[in-house]
Amino acid sequence: MDPWVHIVGGGLSGLSLAASLAQFGTLPGRVLISEPVPESLASKTFSFWFTEGERNFLKPEHVSSRWSVSQGSEATVHRGHQFTYGTRSGRAVLDDALSAIHNHAQIELVHETVLTKPKATYVFDSRPCDIETHQVTxxxxxxxxxxxxxxxxxxxxxxxxxxxxxxxxxxxxxxxxxxxxxxxxxxxxxxxxxxxxxxxxxxxxxxxxxxxxxxxxxxxxxxxxxxxxFRQRSEHFGIPLGARGGMTRDATGYGYRTIRYACDQIAKDLIQNDVVKPFRRSVATVWADRLFLNLIQHRPDAIPQILMQIANRMTPDKFAAFMMNCAPWDLFHLLRAAPAKPFTCALLGRYQWI
Ligand SMILES: Cc1cc2nc3c(=O)[nH]c(=O)nc-3n(C[C@H](O)[C@H](O)[C@H](O)COP(=O)(O)OP(=O)(O)OC[C@H]3O[C@@H](n4cnc5c(N)ncnc54)[C@H](O)[C@@H]3O)c2cc1C
The missing domain is CATH 3.30.70 (Alpha-Beta Plaits)
Known part of the structure; x- marks a missing residue:
């Protein structure tokens, strides 16, 4: 019998989805994860901002309430009150996921590379996209x-x-x-x-x-x-997941927090409603991130000053909330802090005026 769920790629998102599914008792069918090198996750570290209420879910191992940005002799140090900067090792993510998988009779991790779309009721594809498809890297x-x-x-x-x-x-x-x-x-x-x-x-x-x-x-x-x-779409084996599914932030590359929450939600939707809702970022976030990437492409010389000004003008908690994309108004706080001229010129496509 074909599996109920086939997850292609057992990196952060593939294993997060499998671990979230493993929290439910009996599943509607078999779950298969195909990953050639599961151990490669252990060589990564994942950092993110979190609030105290998220500690048990995001599981930071190292924490710091202060972070800084600097250019030349200019430096800004933030001290978060609501938000703390946390780091979790890929080793801990891997060990937790493997133990959840081994303890669930219907979930299996297979050491293999998938070359064609597998057959299953739900196929998730978390293979990294080709570098040629990146807008900025x-x-x-x-x-x-x-x-x-x-x-x-x-x-x-x-x-x-x-x-x-x-x-x-x-x-x-x-x-x-x-x-x-x-x-x-x-x-x-x-x-x-x-x-x-x-x-x-x-x-x-x-x-x-x-x-x-x-x-x-x-x-x-x-x-x-x-x-x-991404500047061009990739062909997916099924439902795109993780970085392939747009779960890493365009403007920053951060993805751990979004991937953990998104995979948990996908598992709940699958079990409770037998549906998968495609992952979508807010239109405003996509728009603002695109503007920032366009600035990197056209006027990299302006970026250090823009970033310094944003760090100087935003409160630490608002900065952290924006970085983790918590709510639509976080973007509003960023746009108030950002220098108006480069963003206006970018909006008009007049990069030479910056
Ligand atoms: C070194 C590193 C550090 C990062 N640090 C942070 C951080 O600090 N904070 C943060 O928020 N984000 C961070 N990121 C960004 C993001 O969180 C990661 O990229 C995250 O790993 C994305 O998860 P993923 O599942 O999409 O991809 P991956 O974790 O890369 O998993 C994809 C998996 O697919 C497998 N695969 C590829 N081809 C096939 C195939 N044909 N068949 C089967 N399997 C296949 C690969 O072996 C791989 O294990 C980091 C990324 C990297 C690479």
């Missing part, structure tokens, strides 16, 4: 470093050393994972996907420059090209 290489002594970095560096490049913007993301552990991640929002070896070199230079007198050891690396908007 977020390219990054991260290294997790263990220090012998405390590294002294207490807040999350969301975007440090922001600079414009020919094809976008570049910054270093700093994530303290304890007093003696740090993730350093050179990142670009770019129209030309970056060369990983160049970003890796920048990470090394950063460490040598900042921690000249420290001894440290590299524990782990992660790298990716994440889509920031």
């Amino acid at each position: 977020q390219s990054f290489v991260g290294i997790e470093v263990q220090f012998e002594h405390a590294h002294g970095i207490s807040e999350v560096g969301l975007m440090e050393r922001l600079v414009a490049t020919d094809s976008g913007v570049r910054f270093v993301y700093l994530l303290p994972l304890g007093p003696d552990r740090l993730l350093v991640e050179y990142t670009e929002f770019t129209t030309v996907p970056s060369d990983f070896s160049e970003l890796a070199t920048l990470n090394e230079h950063y460490l040598m420059d900042k921690f000249r007198n420290h001894s440290y050891e590299v524990q782990r690396t992660e790298s990716a090209h994440i889509p920031m908007g």
Whole structure:
């Protein structure tokens, strides 16, 4: 018999959906997850903003109430009250999901690559889309470093050393994972996907420059090209899920929080109503994110100043709420904080006036 649900890809979204389905007792049929390398999830870390009420669902392992943005000598530090910045390891996501799957008699993970559309009542497709389909790409290489002594970095560096490049913007993301552990991640929002070896070199230079007198050891690396908007549609095997399904934010690449909630809702709809509602972002968010991506494409030189002004003018909680796309009015707060001229020129398509 064909399975009831076939999930192609057992990364964050595929395993999140399977784990959410596993919370229901007897299912209407078999659930199959096809994933060639489940362990690859363990080499990622997922960060997000959360409120206290979301802690049990999103399960952060490391938390910080302060985050910063900097360009040259200018820096803005935010301290969240309602929102905290949290991080969960891919290892924890993987272990939780595998244990839920193993404990459910009707759910099975198969180590395989799917090449044609499988037969099932519901097919979900979470294969990453080809890089050629990205409108803008977020390219990054991260290294997790263990220090012998405390590294002294207490807040999350969301975007440090922001600079414009020919094809976008570049910054270093700093994530303290304890007093003696740090993730350093050179990142670009770019129209030309970056060369990983160049970003890796920048990470090394950063460490040598900042921690000249420290001894440290590299524990782990992660790298990716994440889509920031798509310029063309891809053919799906079934219902698109995860980044393929538009669940990563176009303007930021953040996806963990949306994917967890969206997959949980899909599982509930399937069990309770036997339907799947396609994932949709609000029209206003799509519009604002598109405007920002257009600015990256046409006037990357203006982006560092725009981001600095937004970080300066928004309250930390409103900034975090906007980043996590909580409600339509979060966009209104952003537009009030953003410099009017570049966004107006982008709206008119007159990038040369910025
Ligand atoms: C290294 C990294 C760090 C990130 N950090 C953050 C973060 O801090 N915060 C945040 O919010 N978001 C983050 N993201 C963005 C987003 O949350 C992730 O991209 C997330 O993994 C998307 O989930 P997904 O299920 O769509 O894709 P994936 O997790 O990439 O899963 C897709 C799976 O499909 C499998 N697959 C591919 N082809 C086939 C095939 N033919 N048959 C079967 N399986 C196939 C792959 O092996 C893969 O496991 C990060 C992304 C990456 C890559």
